[in-house]
Amino acid sequence: MEIKDISRLYEIVEKNQITTNKLDLICYSLDLAPLPESLLKSYGMISPDVVVRPKNTQELSQIVAFANQRDIPITPRGAATTAAGGAIPIEGGIVLDLCSLNKVLEFNEEDQYVRVETGLEFQRLIDWLEAKGWQLGAYPSSAPSATIGGYLGAGAGAGVGIPKYGNIGDQIISLKVVLADGRIVQTSPGESWLFIGSEGTLGVIGEIALRVFKKGKRKFYLFGFDSLYAGINALTELIKLRPYFISFLDKGFVTFLNEVGASRLPLKELTVPLVIEGSEQELERDEKKVNEICSAATRYREKLAIEEWHHRFKVGLSFKSLGPSILVQELRVPLVKLEEVLREIKSMLAEERWGIESLASDNNTIVLVVYILADERNKADYFKKFAYIQKFGNLEIDYNSTPFGIGLHNTALMPKIHTEEALQVMRSLKGYLDPKNILNPSKTTQIRVPGLMAASSMKMMGIIPEVVEFGLESASYMPLSLTRLGLKMMGGKLK
Amino acid sequence: MKRSELVEAVYTCGSCGYCRFGCPVYQQVGFERVSVRGRMQFFKKLLEGKLDFDSCKDELVEAIYQCAGCENCTVECPTGIEFSPICEALREDLVNRGLLPENLKPVRDTLIEKSNPYGEARETRGSWIPKQHVPPKESKYLYFVSCTAAFSLNRVARSVVKILDDIGFEFTILGNEEECCGSPLLRLGEMEAAKEQINKNVEKFDKYGVETIFTACAGCYRTLSHYYPEDFKVLHTVQLFDKLIKEGKLVFDKEFPKKVLYFDGCDLGRHMDIYEEPRNILRAIPGLELVELDYNREKAVCCGGPLMGSFPDLAPNIAAEIVKEASEKGVELILTPCATCMLNFKSGAGVADVQIDVQDIPMFIPKFIKKQEKPKPPEESNP
Ligand SMILES: Cc1cc2nc3c(=O)[nH]c(=O)nc-3n(C[C@H](O)[C@H](O)[C@H](O)COP(=O)(O)OP(=O)(O)OC[C@H]3O[C@@H](n4cnc5c(N)ncnc54)[C@H](O)[C@@H]3O)c2cc1C
Ligand code: SF4
Ligand code: SF4
Numbered sequence: 001m002e003i004k005d006i007s008r009l010y011e012i013v014e015k016n017q018i019t020t021n022k023l024d025l026i027c028y029s030l031d032l033a034p035l036p037e038s039l040l041k042s043y044g045m046i047s048p049d050v051v052v053r054p055k056n057t058q059e060l061s062q063i064v065a066f067a068n069q070r071d072i073p074i075t076p077r078g079a080a081t082t083a084a085g086g087a088i089p090i091e092g093g094i095v096l097d098l099c100s101l102n103k104v105l106e107f108n109e110e111d112q113y114v115r116v117e118t119g120l121e122f123q124r125l126i127d128w129l130e131a132k133g134w135q136l137g138a139y140p141s142s143a144p145s146a147t148i149g150g151y152l153g154a155g156a157g158a159g160v161g162i163p164k165y166g167n168i169g170d171q172i173i174s175l176k177v178v179l180a181d182g183r184i185v186q187t188s189p190g191e192s193w194l195f196i197g198s199e200g201t202l203g204v205i206g207e208i209a210l211r212v213f214k215k216g217k218r219k220f221y222l223f224g225f226d227s228l229y230a231g232i233n234a235l236t237e238l239i240k241l242r243p244y245f246i247s248f249l250d251k252g253f254v255t256f257l258n259e260v261g262a263s264r265l266p267l268k269e270l271t272v273p274l275v276i277e278g279s280e281q282e283l284e285r286d287e288k289k290v291n292e293i294c295s296a297a298t299r300y301r302e303k304l305a306i307e308e309w310h311h312r313f314k315v316g317l318s319f320k321s322l323g324p325s326i327l328v329q330e331l332r333v334p335l336v337k338l339e340e341v342l343r344e345i346k347s348m349l350a351e352e353r354w355g356i357e358s359l360a361s362d363n364n365t366i367v368l369v370v371y372i373l374a375d376e377r378n379k380a381d382y383f384k385k386f387a388y389i390q391k392f393g394n395l396e397i398d399y400n401s402t403p404f405g406i407g408l409h410n411t412a413l414m415p416k417i418h419t420e421e422a423l424q425v426m427r428s429l430k431g432y433l434d435p436k437n438i439l440n441p442s443k444t445t446q447i448r449v450p451g452l453m454a455a456s457s458m459k460m461m462g463i464i465p466e467v468v469e470f471g472l473e474s475a476s477y478m479p480l481s482l483t484r485l486g487l488k489m490m491g492g493k494l495k
Numbered sequence: 496m497k498r499s500e501l502v503e504a505v506y507t508c509g510s511c512g513y514c515r516f517g518c519p520v521y522q523q524v525g526f527e528r529v530s531v532r533g534r535m536q537f538f539k540k541l542l543e544g545k546l547d548f549d550s551c552k553d554e555l556v557e558a559i560y561q562c563a564g565c566e567n568c569t570v571e572c573p574t575g576i577e578f579s580p581i582c583e584a585l586r587e588d589l590v591n592r593g594l595l596p597e598n599l600k601p602v603r604d605t606l607i608e609k610s611n612p613y614g615e616a617r618e619t620r621g622s623w624i625p626k627q628h629v630p631p632k633e634s635k636y637l638y639f640v641s642c643t644a645a646f647s648l649n650r651v652a653r654s655v656v657k658i659l660d661d662i663g664f665e666f667t668i669l670g671n672e673e674e675c676c677g678s679p680l681l682r683l684g685e686m687e688a689a690k691e692q693i694n695k696n697v698e699k700f701d702k703y704g705v706e707t708i709f710t711a712c713a714g715c716y717r718t719l720s721h722y723y724p725e726d727f728k729v730l731h732t733v734q735l736f737d738k739l740i741k742e743g744k745l746v747f748d749k750e751f752p753k754k755v756l757y758f759d760g761c762d763l764g765r766h767m768d769i770y771e772e773p774r775n776i777l778r779a780i781p782g783l784e785l786v787e788l789d790y791n792r793e794k795a796v797c798c799g800g801p802l803m804g805s806f807p808d809l810a811p812n813i814a815a816e817i818v819k820e821a822s823e824k825g826v827e828l829i830l831t832p833c834a835t836c837m838l839n840f841k842s843g844a845g846v847a848d849v850q851i852d853v854q855d856i857p858m859f860i861p862k863f864i865k866k867q868e869k870p871k872p873p874e875e876s877n878p
Contacts, residue, residue, distance in 0.1 A: 019526045022551045023558055026537045027527035032510045037545055053525050079512045099515075100525050123516060127789065144571060145512035314573035317509040321574060324506040377506065 006050050012062045017100070019051045028095045033083040033409075034325055034376050036383075038472040043408070043448060044484035044494060046092030048075070053097040057117070057176055057184060057206035060101065064204060065182025067094055067438050073495055075440050076200035078119060078150025081142045083328060085408025086154060086199040090448065091441045091495045098149055101206060104128065113173050115209040118149030123313075135215040137165030141313050141359060149205045154405050155197035157332060158359035158367040160312065164242045164277065165213060167362045169196045176207035180434035194429075199407060200440040202433050216278045218244065219287060220305035224268035224298040231270030232339050237293045239335070239360065241286050244277035245309065246360045250342070253355030253371065256319035262311070268298065273308040316357055316369065325376040327385050328369060329392045330404035335364045337399045344399075345370060348391055367404055380465040387462025390455060411447040412454040437495055446493040453490055501584070504576045505542060508535035514568035514578070517790060519797040519813045520561055528558050531568045531578045556594055559585045560805055564682060565761040565797030586684025599683060602804055607688050610675045611642035612804070621670025623649040625656060628668045636666035637705040639719065641712030642675050643834035651834065654857040655711050655732055661867060662744050666709075672699050678718040682801060693723060700727060709735050711857045713762035713833035720767060731763060732857055733832055737772040740779050748865040752782035756826040758817070758840070759795035760833035768793075773832055773856060780863050786824050788817065798843065800835035814843025822849045829853045 009018055019025075028051045029040070054060040067074040073093035080087040089095045101119035108114070114134075116125060122136070122143035129135055138161040140146050151159075152175075156168045165171065172192040177185050180203070187195070195203055225231030231248065238246055249257070249271040257263040265271060272294075276286045311318070320326055333341045345356070345368075353373040361367045370392070376382045393413050396403055402417060403410045414423060426445045430437075442448040461468045475483065488494055514531040515521045527533030537555075540546035548555065564579045572578075589595065595603060605614045621629065623645065638659075644652035659666060674696050680689035700708065709730040710716050716731040723729075739745035757777055763769045770792045777783055790796055799813025818840060821829055829851060831837045840853040 017525070019528075021526070021528055021554055023528040023533070023537045023554045024526050026540060026546065027530075027533035030510070030536055034510070037540075037543075051526065079515075081511055097526070121516060131789070142511065144516050313513070317511055317573035318575075320509045321503070321507045324503065326509070375506075 008066050009050065009052055009063065012066065013052060013054060013059050017053050017055065020049065024051055028077065028097070029089065031080040031082055031085060031087045033085070036376065036379065036472070038476040040088070040090075041476040041480075042472055042483065043090055044480060044487050045088075045090050046480065048089040048092050048095045051095040051097050053100040055100050057101070057178065060096070060098075060204060060206050061178045061182045061184050063094070063096065064178050064180065064439075068181050068436060071436050072438060073441050074438050076149070076153065076204045078147030078153065079121070079142070079145040080150075081146050082150065082154050082405055082407060084403075084405040084410050086405060086440070086443055087150070088408055090408055090443075093438075096204065098147060098204070101149075105207065106209075107132075109134075112212055113209050114212050115207060116148065117207055118152070118205045119147050122146055122148065122151070129212055130215060133215050134212045136161060137171045137211060137213055138162045138168040141316060144313055148208060148210075152196050152205055152208070153198065153200050155199075157197075157404055158361040160245045162362055163239050163246055163360045164244045168210070169193050171211040173209040173211060175205050175209075177203040177205050179203045180436065180439050199405075199444050201430060201443050201445070202439065204439070217280060217283055218275055218277045219283050220302055220309055221272075221274040221276075221290060221294075222300040222305035222308050223272045223274065223294050224266060224300065225270040225272065226268055228269045228339060228342060230296060231272065232335075234293050234297065235270070235272060235338075235366075236335050238272070238274060238290065239364070241276065241289055243274050245275035245312070246272065247312075248272045248356075248358045249315075250356040252353070253357050256322060256355050256371070257315065259322060260319045262315065262318040263308075265300070265304070266298070272297075273305060273312075275309060316371070322353075323373045323375060325374040325382065327372040327374045327388065329372070329388060330367060330369050331392060331396050331401045332361060332365050332367050332404055333399060333401045335366055337401070338366060341368070341395065341399050341401070344395055348388070348395070352385070379469045383461045383465035383468050387458055387465075390458035390462075406444045408443055408448060411442075411444065412449060412451040414445060414447060415451060441495040442493060448492050448494065449487065450491045453492075501538065501581055502542060504578075504581055505535050505539045507574050508532060508576055509574055510536065511573060513571040513573060514576075516571050517567035517794060517796050519563055519565060519567070519799045520802070520809070522796070522816075523799070523809060523813050524561070528554070529561050531572070531576065534558060534578070535576075552594070556589060556596055559589060560596055560599070561802070561809075563761070563797045563799055563801040565801070566765045567761075567794070567797060570765065570793050583681065583684060586682075587686045588684075590684040590686075595683065595685075596805065599805055603680070603683055603685055603688070606675060606680050606683075606685075610692060611646055612675070612679050613642060613646045615646045618671055620645045620673060621668070623652055624668055624670055625653075625660075627660070628656065629670060631667050631669050631672060631703055633704045634665060634667035635704065635706045636664070637700065637703065637708045638666050638668050639676070639708050639710040639712075639715055640668060640673060641710055641715045641834070643712060645673070648834055648837075648855065648858075651711055651855050651857050654861050658736070658745070658857070658861055658864065661864070662739065667703055667705075669699055669703070676712075676715040676718045677722060678714040681718065681722065689722075697724060711855070713760045713767075714835060717762040717766045731767070731769060731772075731832065733763070733769065733773040733776060736856075736860070737775045740776060746865040747780045747860070747863040749863045750782035751780050751863060752784070753827045754784045754786050754825045756786045756788065756821045756824070756829045758788075758798065758829055758831045758836060759792055760800075760831050760836045761795070761797045763832040764795055765793055769832075773830070776856065776860065777830065780860070786821070786826050788820055788824075798836045798839050800833070800839035803835065803839055803842075810839050811842035811846045814839045815847035816843075818843045818847045818849050818851055822847070822851055827852060828859075830856055830859055832856055
């Protein structure tokens with residue numbers, strides 16, 4: 001949909017908060033994933049017309065109201081560090097860049113909460129709070145760029161702090177949400193959950209009042225385990241101690257780090273960084289338990305453990321030059337299934353160079369981030385690797401795991417994850433809150449590329465990637481309207 | 496930089512966006528086209544032939560020049576992408592295609608013709624110099640004055656000379672024979688013209704038997720260290736002063752009981768890794784209370800000074816943010832190692848509507864120096 005007239009936007013915000021610069025429109029069409037252009041074209045993507053960055057919730061509300069009135073698609077975007085396409089403005093229209101919505105509005109030490117705008121990067125909030133002796137209860141490893149709103153939108157599934165303080169959803173006192181018609185509503189803690197993981201399809205979160213915690217003393221560990229079995233057992237026990245941070249790196253991952261000089265760790269089956277936090281007595285008590293649990297493991301010097309902690313935001317990308325592309329697959333696995341899943345992954349990726357880093361999550365689950373080295377310039381090979389996406393999808397279903405974010409690319413999995421009834425409920429909710437379907441259309445419950453079509457093209461990518469490459473390249477010369485018509489006829493949900 | 500290095504960077508970039516955190520330009524402009532991530536995204540389209548250069552030439556040229564070269568992004572980048580040299584190489588490429596932005600052409604012409612950015616006559620470069628240092632003489636030590644101190648901020652140069660004369664430190668000054676160090680031309684992408692200035696300076700260094708060069712200008716210091724032959728030892732005056740203080744040759748005995756911010760100018764900080772020497776100097780002044788910005792040393796956010804000429808509307812706004820933070824912290828004086836920062840902070844204070852004094856370290860310290868009983872005779876060898 002092409003916006004005929006954006007002049008009204010200039011009445012809402014200053015000129016320098018709006019861009020239609022061609023280069024901007026390219027940047028704002030993308031998220032973290034380096035997808036071939038032809039693939040996005042095959043989605044019938046329409047380029048966005050304009051990017052607006054509101055500076056407060058009022059402006060945000062007026063922009064959304066304008067979009068609703070004119071029936072213009074509007075896609076909220078934080079730092080776009082997600083890779084499932086959630087922040088991709090697939091139907092064009094307005095991209096709402098929320099990163100200028102970044103003020104700390106209130107800090108209440110007595111009642112232990114902070115009220116901030118949601119485009120604030122976690123890193124800035126963490127630094128600000130920690131300088132005052134406070135800390136957050138949950139944040140992602142992409143903190144130097146990830147926004148608070150984006151974390152909530154993406155589901156806030158994993159992160160630092162979660163094993164100790166639980167999911168950020170439980171730490172929300174209230175949200176200020178802009179609904180599709182522009183109304184601003186304030187949620188109660190329970191209602192807040194509605195918007196977590198809704199990927200900007202139900203409302204745009206403008207402000208959050210969030211619990212903060214007194215920063216305790218911290219103790220840093222780094223362990224190496226020679227066997228997967230021992231490592232996973234220890235991990236399971238360590239999580240019960242409710243550490244502030246725990247993760248694991250597998251052998252492949254550490255190999256990558258060593259290769260680029262980002263670490264010099266011995267190669268063990270599992271390497272486990274751990275941070276416990278609390279009062280002097282708590283630390284003493286936990287320290288004993290940690291030592292018991294990890295008695296058979298190699299314990300590295302504290303200096304290395306602290307380094308690991310300082311690098312926690314960077315490790316995942318530090319070896320990217322080895323690809324130079326990396327295909328990332330994320331899945332949430334119940335701890336009890338972890339060993340089996342790791343073995344499955346190992347056999348599945350036998351032909352690849354890969355490594356795994358985990359992120360601790362809640363409810364005794366762990367999020368695996370699987371990094372597969374690739375080179376996007378070698379299109380056929382790259383497409384072949386895309387076929388793993390489907391294999392990971394199946395793995396998820398076999399092991400009661402769930403994908404980590406639905407966005408655009410994983411919508412076809414929704415009927416496998418949820419019952420038809422549950423999907424219906426979600427769709428009615430969307431229909432109720434956003435009757436014109438302007439908020440981030442074609443995401444989550446709206447399956448753009450129908451399951452069968454997605455599944456079969458994935459299969460073909462694995463078997464005859466050259467043909468798929470040729471097909472996509474040729475199709476990208478097809479008129480957009482034809483692609484969109486085709487998708488619609490196949491049952492794809494387009495706006 | 497070769498094309499292959501750009502290609503490598505473009506494909507290595509993980510689009511994580513960490514580079515935006517401390518980028519002065521992104522934080523002010525607010526749109527991705529000026530983030531390194533954004534640039535990598537559209538460079539990829541260019542390299543892959545999905546974006547036609549001519550269709551967005553103006554936008555591209557602007558995006559390539561709208562970078563302060565401060566390297567904050569490099570500190571944040573998990574994949575180790577060094578955008579600043581890439582950006583310089585891209586500018587060189589644009590210059591070779593005749594695409595230097597119009598508003599910068601007069602700047603370039605002045606730099607080439609007059610060998611200074613102020614448009615002052617070459618013959619007046621040394622007019623500020625005290626008699627005892629004219630004409631230049633053979634010496635192991637050379638004070639490289641810089642265009643700014645020679646033309647615009649004589650006080651800086653006079654201070655440096657006075658401090659060193661008072662303790663009997665032997666050195667020479669090139670006077671009118673000094674050329675611009677080449678930094679402004681390098682930043683414009685005019686590599687060839689910059690090389691000419693560099694070569695002329697090197698000739699003079701050789702002519703006077705210079706072994707060690709010191710300068711109070713952070714930009715000259717970086718350029719002399721990174722773009723000149725390695726035959727010369729290069730020092731910034733903060734290193735020299737710090738050393739003299741440690742050796743007891745420079746002593747402060749007057750108080751300055753105020754809150755002072757030392758600002759880590761990028762040319763001295765991230766580009767040259769000098770963070771502690773200037774702080775040591777200021778700590779040696781009795782009563783002076785050093786204040787730090789939330790993000791300092793290698794994380795310090797650039798003041799935007801390098802963009803004063805090319806984006807005059809942008810640069811002071813960037814500085815204004817820092818001035819505001821300083822003022823909120825009760826700072827009464829900002830000290831910089833760099834005249835560019837100093838000038839930009841002055842404009843920034845105007846934008847922020849904040850009363851704050853801004854000075855350069857050499858201008859600031861003379862009044863606190865303990866008077867020597869009698870001037871020491873020149874020593875055989877300097878420290
Ligand atoms: C190196 C690295 C490490 C990571 N580590 C973690 C981790 O530990 N845990 C984890 O959970 N994830 C992690 N991620 C994934 C991702 O970075 C996080 O989920 C992050 O919080 C997303 O924030 P964002 O601002 O980039 O969101 P975006 O990608 O911009 O947006 C995500 C979704 O939310 C929507 N949205 C954005 N802002 C709002 C808003 N204000 N209101 C409503 N909807 C909104 C968008 O439309 C989109 O659908 C990591 C990613 C990287 C690259
Ligand atoms: S060098 Fe500085 S101004 Fe340029 S992109 Fe990097 S952080 Fe921004
Ligand atoms: S920080 Fe580095 S890897 Fe991340 S987006 Fe910026 S340039 Fe790319």
